[in-house]
Amino acid sequence: MSSKSEEVPFGRRGTGKPTINDVARLSGVSKKTVSRVINRSPLLNDETRRRVLEVISDLGYVPNPQARALALRTNFLIGLIHDNPNAQMVLNVQQGILEALQGTDFEMIVRPVDRGSAAMLDDVRHFLERQRLYGVILLPPISENDALARLCDEVGCRYVRMGSAELDDPDHMVASNDREAVRGATAYLIEQGHRSIGLIAGPHGFRSATERRQGFEDALAEAKIKLPRSLIAEGNYTFASGLAAAEKLLDLSPRPTAIFASNDEMGAAVVHAARQRGIDVPEQLSVIGFDDTPISAHIWPPLTTVRWPIVSMARSAALKLLVSVGGAEAEADVSEPSMFLSTLVKRASVTPPKT
Amino acid sequence: MSSKSEEVPFGRRGTGKPTINDVARLSGVSKKTVSRVINRSPLLNDETRRRVLEVISDLGYVPNPQARALALRTNFLIGLIHDNPNAQMVLNVQQGILEALQGTDFEMIVRPVDRGSAAMLDDVRHFLERQRLYGVILLPPISENDALARLCDEVGCRYVRMGSAELDDPDHMVASNDREAVRGATAYLIEQGHRSIGLIAGPHGFRSATERRQGFEDALAEAKIKLPRSLIAEGNYTFASGLAAAEKLLDLSPRPTAIFASNDEMGAAVVHAARQRGIDVPEQLSVIGFDDTPISAHIWPPLTTVRWPIVSMARSAALKLLVSVGGAEAEADVSEPSMFLSTLVKRASVTPPKT
DNA sequence: TATCATCTGGAAACCGGTGTCATATACGAA
DNA sequence: TTCGTATATGACACCGGTTTCCAGATGATA
Secondary structure, three states, rough: OOOOOOOOOOOOOOOOOOOHHHHHHHOOOOHHHHHHHHHOOOOOOOOHHHHHHHHHHHHOOOHHHHHHHHHHHHEEEEEEEEEEOOOHHHHHHHHHHHHHHHOOOEEEEEEEOOOOOOOOOHHHHHHHHHHHOOEEEEEOOHHOOOHHHHHHHHOOOOOEEEEEEOOOOOOHHEEEEEEEEHHHHHHHHHHHOOEEEEEEEEOOOOOHHHHHHHHHHHHHHOOOOOHHHHEEEEEEOOHHHHHHHHHHHHHHOOOOEEEEOOOOOHHHHHHHHHHHOOOOOOOOEEEEEEOHHHHHHOOOOOEEEEEEOHHHHHHHHHHHHOOOOOOHHHOOOOOOOOOOOOOOEEEOOOOOOOO | OOOOOOOOOOOOOOOOOOOOHOOOOOOOOOOHHHHHHHHOOOOOOHHHHHHHHHHHHEEEEOOOHHHHHHHHHHOEEEEEEOOOOOHHHHHHHHHHHHHHHHHOOOOEEEEOOOOOOOOOOHHHHHHHHHHHHOOOEEOOHHOOOOOHHHHHHHOOOEEEEEEOOOOOOHHHHHEEEEHHHHHHHHHHHHOOOOOEEEEOOOOOHHHHHHHHHHHHHHHHHHHOOOOHHHHEEEEOOOOHHHHHHHHHHHHOOOOOOOOOOOHOOOOOOOOHHHHHHOOOOOOOOOOEEEOOOOOHHHHHOOOOEEEOOOHHHHHHHHHHOOOOOOOOOOOOOOOOEEEEOEEEEOOOOOOOOOO
16 A cells, blocks of 8 residues: 555545436436436436436435536536626626526636737637537627637537627627617717717727717717717727826817716716816716716716616526527527617716806 | 437537547557656656657647546636625636636636525535535635635535635635734824724624724724724625715714725725715815725725735635646745735825814 | 566556437237 | 337447556666
């Protein structure tokens, strides 16, 4: 004994857990039958099923996910691939996914990626090929990358993209109607009497940015309001970039009486910049954000914003992936919705302009 | 063909990937030898190793993690168990863990739990037993639950607890010196001339709350300042609870000239409540928060706060779990640090009192 | 040169499930 | 009574690695 082993000991640990063989032996059936019970095969004798279930329950038997993963050539993990800098949004998405996974055997694995990196696609490919995930959910903005979606197809990994507009066929997509929502929010500002409205757009090349900008322009066009280019500033969804953009707009003269920011971080930055300049919000400047993340309710004044149903979208995305599982449950073939509507949340940051 | 299969088709998908057998055949050695190469066994002929590595590289062979997990009786997943409501903090922890896992074969799996639920421990036990995680990281506040740590021991799962004070032996713990940090922050307020300082404490029963409160009391005691109970209000780390607590303190008369909030959310709430009452921060009220989450820099005025090195702590926690892996690397036995120091970040929310 | 310890590498079992296919029983029809 | 035919179950190989155990090769020592 204690003969020095050839190999490094690594992670070995004994496990005293009951296996499918134990269950089979004790209930006097074969492994395969136990497997059938576990997988809810419809071809079983009720009496047999009952007996096996009883033994399973007595033993506290739990099937080994690793063994299943090996045999089925896919594990029970849903991956979340994202490069989103907004913590609240990422966490909301995680929450939505986990809600969907609740009660199933699936778990969630998180994988941030670096859009900037040239090796990004290779990294993801390596990741997907190694892990043999059941499926992945792509969070914007990286979800807008078509090459990534193609890659998933290529390696045979199910995927659902979350987005601000249609990106793909509904089976692979969950989206919100950003354009229409922003149109509505902007129209609200116009209703209130604003005519000089600034836009802090999202970064160039982002679908969400384009959609929101178009919604903004739609509303102005409807009201036949001209939009000088100077009233559009670009940010990249961070507070800091929003600050810079806000400063540009607030230094204009005449100054816009309202600003629509393409997300709450940048909206909060507008409020911040205004305060630094002694401009009162909302008395002298109305502000609307987008997302309805907690920050919008926590700053003063609380931000009027567009509520983006991100948790529901994420839940739906995860459920889309799981469809075709469930087997026996046959949870009706009510397919998950693919399009979600955003709504305007009116808070204190908007009033009619003084003029 | 198309004979209706007995079983549900489930997740099967063909995989055309090279296996260890292919590698063995092509390089003219046995599976075991390939396995030795992969696991960096020191007992190999260099020539053999070279040849095998070449074939591996040619084939683009990647070992199947599911098969390894089955054989080794542990997978390559690190779990993050948390019940923390602060998105930024959870994400920071995820970031730290992922930094540590970078370049290894490990992935991170996230598991939020509900402290309130009576079934919490059973849920976690089930989760750990099923998944056979390599190890888990426990985030506060749930990390302070000793029963949870015992449970990990019991099911044979490595764990590291993150905390605000020593919770356990250093092998299972990464902590910060909250008490001393808060003492310093409070001393700073006292230096500035404040004598009537309010505290918004964390929720009763939380270690972090106790530590921070004690640090606060330490500083006052050192300066021989009496602390009436009315100057202490309790929140539960959320913005809303901070608002209620702040209102209580701000309605006092005489009103405190400074408030220490046990986290940034509640600190931001103090600023918010002050503004609602027309109290100027920092002219009429100084505020200090804790954590240095982004919100502290984004509100106006930016919050002086205690920087909690949460990313480093999380990274260190993950590295602690991975110790004993690495095998050949033998990355020196420099053990990961267990205690981290928090530092005061001075921003605009503190000035000497006017009086 | 004979002997023994040390390397090196292979065959086969194993981890714990699943698929395929064959078989045994039950039952209705010819 | 004799066949299908459907239902219920089992034997066995397989997923892709790791480990045990053993044997041949090598080199040092007597």
